[in-house]
Amino acid sequence: MSALFSPPKTPELPPPPPPPTRDDAADKLAAAQDEARRRRAAAGRASTVLTTEQDQGPENIGKKELLG
Numbered sequence: 001m002s003a004l005f006s007p008p009k010t011p012e013l014p015p016p017p018p019p020p021t022r023d024d025a026a027d028k029l030a031a032a033q034d035e036a037r038r039r040r041a042a043a044g045r046a047s048t049v050l051t052t053e054q055d056q057g058p059e060n061i062g063k064k065e066l067l068g
Helices: 025-046
Strands: none
Touching: none
């Protein structure tokens, strides 16, 4: 009767296959080009900020002020 209420036995899982390696020169070149494209895109977004350090406003933003 204990076989009806015992937990099921799980089968042994085979080990996962090793991850693929990227030794090919074409893969390395493509990865370098992709990284360069990402860096150019990041520089492009950063260059569209329309404010400068002088336009940031007052420098006492981080200070607490008593208002009443």
